[in-house]
Amino acid sequence: MEITRIRMLRGPNLWSRHTALEAIVSCDESERSIDSIPQFEIKIRERFPQLGSMRRGGHNEVLSLAHALEHAALGLQAQAGCPVTFSRTVQTVDAGVYQVVVEYTEEVVGRMAFDFGFALIQATLNDAPFDLAAALSELEALYEDVRLGPSTGSIVDAAVQRNIPYRRMTEGSMVQFGWGSKQKRIQAAETSDTSAIAEAIAQDKELTKNLLAAAGVSVPIGEVVTTADDAWRAAQKIGGPIVLKPKDGNQGKGVVANIQTEEEVRAGFIVTQAFGRETIVERYLPGADYRLLVVGNRLSAAARREPAQVVGDGTHTVAELVEIENKNPLRGDGHATALTKIRFDDIALAHLASSGLTPQHVPKTGERVLLRNNANLSTGGTATDVTDDVHPDVAASAVAAAQMIGLDIAGVDILCESIYKPLEQQGGGIVEVNAAPGLRMHLKPSYGKGRPVGEDIINMMFPPGDDGRIPVVAVTGTNGKTTTVRLISHLIAETGLRVGMTGTDGVYINHRLIDTGDCSGPKSARNVLMHPDVDAAVLETARGGMLREGLGFDRCEVAVVTNIGEGDHLGLNYITSVEDLAILKRVIVQNVAPTGAAVLNAADPMVAKMGDKCSGRVIFFAQNQHHPVIAAHRAKNKKVIYFDGTYIVASKGARVMFRFPVSEIPLTQNGVLGFQVENAMAAIGAAWALGLDAEKIARGLHSFESNANSVPGRFNQFQHNGATVIADYGHNPDAMRALTSAIEAMKPNKSHVVISGAGDRRDEDIRDLTRILGNAFDNVILYQDACQRGREDGEVLKLLQEGLVGATKAKQIKEIHGEFKAIDTALDDLSAGDICLILIDQVEESLAYLKEKVKP
Secondary structure (H helix, E strand, O other): OEEEEEEEEOOOOOOOOOOEEEEEEEOOHHHOOHHHOOOHHHHHHHHOOOOOOOOOOOOOOOOOHHHHHHHHHHHHHHHOOOOOOOEEEEEOOOOOEEEEEEEOOOHHHHHHHHHHHHHHHHHHHOOOOOOHHHHHHHHHHHHHHHOOOHHHHHHHHHHHHOOOOEEEOOOOOEEEEOOHHHOEEEEOOEEOOOOHHHHHHHHOHHHHHHHHHHOOOOOOOEEEEOOHHHHHHHHHHHOOOEEEEEOOOOOOOOOEEEEOOHHHHHHHHHHHHOOOOOEEEEEOOOOEEEEEEEEOOEEEEEEEEEOOEEEOOOOOOHHHHHHHHOOOOOEEOOOOOOEEOOOOOHHHHHHHHHOOOOOOOOOOOOOEEEOOOOOOHHHOOEEEEOHHHOOHHHHHHHHHHHHHHOOOEEEEEEEEOOOOOOHHHHOOEEEEEEOOOOOHHHHOOOEOOOOOHHHHHHHHHOOOOOOOOOOEEEEEOOOOHHHHHHHHHHHHHOOOOOEEEEEOOEEEEOOEEEEOOOOOOHHHHHHHHHOOOOOEEEEEOOHHHHHHHOOOOOOEEEEEEOOOOOOOOOOEOOEOOHHHHHHHHOHHHHOEEEEEEEEEEOOOHHHHHHHHHOOOEEEEEEOOOOOHHHHHHHHOOOEEEEEOOOEEEEEEOOEEEEEEEHHHOHHHOOOOOHHHHHHHHHHHHHHHHOOOOHHHHHHHHHHOOOOOOOOOOOOEEEEEOOEEEEEEOOOOHHHHHHHHHHHHHOOOOOEEEEEOOOOOOOHHHHHHHHHHHHOOOOEEEEEOOOOOOOOOOOHHHHHHHHHOOOOOOOOEEEEEOOHHHHHHHHHHOOOOOOEEEEEOOOHHHHHHHHHHHOEO
16 A cells, blocks of 8 residues: 555545545555455454444445545544544545545644554554554644644634634634634734733733722732842731732742741742742732633623642642642643643742641641642632622723723733622722633633633624625636636726735735736635735635645635536546536535525536535526526526627526626627626626626726736737737637637638647647637647646647648648747738737746737
8 A cells, every 4th residue: 555645635625624634545456455355354453443434335345445544544533532523535547546535623633643544554464563552642642732722712613603714823822713804813812902012011010000000990009129128128018918929920920929927028039030020019818819801891701719729538648639630631731621730849849838738748538738829720720610700890890900901801810708799898909910811711610610701702803793704706617717707806896895816827915916826726815815905805716726725715605617628637636527627616616605606607517517516596697598597597586697699687587687788898899709708797697696786897897908917818919910819828628619719700801820738638638629720710830838748849749730630721730839939920921800819828928929029
């Protein structure tokens, strides 16, 4: 068994809506049925007992080693705690070669599980041991390390429930919600609206206290010191128990509470100095430690926190009790679990010593032994939910404190005897206000019910009715994609929205080119959706990107499929037929939002059939208003677009909603260019689906220019000595048919064509190009592409010549080496009234060359 290729599908794809790993796996003849391998299934289950059933198709299903690898990779992830359920293995057209697809939730974990699955298969075949425990341990550790923590995860989960798209921006806790101009970002429990100034104030505990006091919020008295002598003088001035804490600190680090003697103060001061030069000395407030979570302008949750402690059983020492408690599965080393392991460090030992205890002390049954003064969860404390007990005045004080500091999300720490009484009545107060507060004590408290604080944060960021989405239009097909994308973008821009557009010639943001090259893949789509100046996105969605990585978005508002034709890279990546191609390209239709629509070419049977897979509405378009698909859709009172010879008509059932005269759509040349009529109909359908105003659609259709500047390489026309020169990037048989039909409709005196062929097409597809052209053009000039794409020198030209055998119209055939020389030869042969079609390869360079030779 050999793995020849692995791809990570990071968006909805050919196989599912899940992120998934796709591998090409080759099996020898002896490996194509595990039943022919003695005791294979018994042996693999001995090594991996939790492996689920591999026989989904019944006991008669023939399973290869590739199938076993699929199930092993999925099962290992599931046993490591990853929420995965989907996998699939498919036989390709090549004997013994399989496509293995396994869902993953974290990419690096999915890849590691696949590698371990392969190792498991090899160990089984070789009767070698496989350390399952070690593999699962490594997978679990990696999963815990890379997955979102509980705080960020709760916010992401809430966003998913609200249908708000999200994307992790780093391997840490920074996440983007929403798209384009509607996006917002978080890092843990900080949002993109959290002020850096407010965060700085919250870190300065003395400034925080002064601001709260100015706002009339109850706070303990105290002062800032820099020496142990000053700390002792301040403690004497305050009188009674005090608290020492670093002026700039967090998570309870360096806090020493409830001390009073000079020895305790001086020792405590040394502890605080490890976290900063300045130390706060303030009155110790008796009572319990409460954390109140403020989100926006309301109290979201509250918890009573207790310091790290153990409870005696009359048998074990304090040190042993800590060790036993730290084995609790709810306790972990970081913030990924509900509780953190108890720190049995110098601070804990010092606290024991202050109580006259040692780690070897054996507490009585039921005796509580505190290991710290502060109750922070990061040092092993516990939390009890008290949200329903908070007095309204206390809640109001917490909200006022957060707003005085300027935090949209704040953890407000309160010390008081009772949370259901006003602070002033009991001498309690607010001792700290924290930016980026931890949420796990509220999500999964040690005691009491969890609170949906993630939902509160998402609802603050995105009020009801706002899902953070911008209109997204995905366009695919064999021909017409680029023109349709540009026209849709132009129509949307007429409404005043800033449009982000991707295509085979670059990425545009509000008409500005920001990236060049073929940008019709998922990476470019994601870049557009991340751009803050984008109000709507129109994304050309090519087959290569879908195969390589899946879609760059989770769903679209509108999916447009122009057509499905032969010669569109068939034979590559196991897409061997137009039927395979249709299944791939309908991925965008399958991922239309329920509120959205698919705009489909009714005249193409494979495209029309995609409507069955759309969860939203379907708008069909075709030039023939009597086409059976159009007629049937109209009979159901649904939306259709057709051409009546004078107007492009949009109707819902029998009711005409609006019509656009082709004489006012320059792109169509008064309806002569049939393929441009279809592109216009597709764009109108997308605009209609988005709810654009008919007047703005009409204005956009009229003002759209299809020239070498606006749509390079798409039926760009020039005049030369009374002849018309047309430059086009068409490169497949369907494009040839559309172009020849358009040129015949223009009625030239004599027709000329300049053509090469892309080497990465099948032989038959290359021959088809000249078969079509040889029967439609008077003169044919063949040239060789600058890049042969894997072909030998002269090989493509030979195939093109073979396609011209038996041509019925071509009277003159020339073979030229070099694209520019071929263009010069064609221009020299032109006479007034002729039309010359130049099928360009190097779009930018060839158009620049043509502009020098002819006038537009």
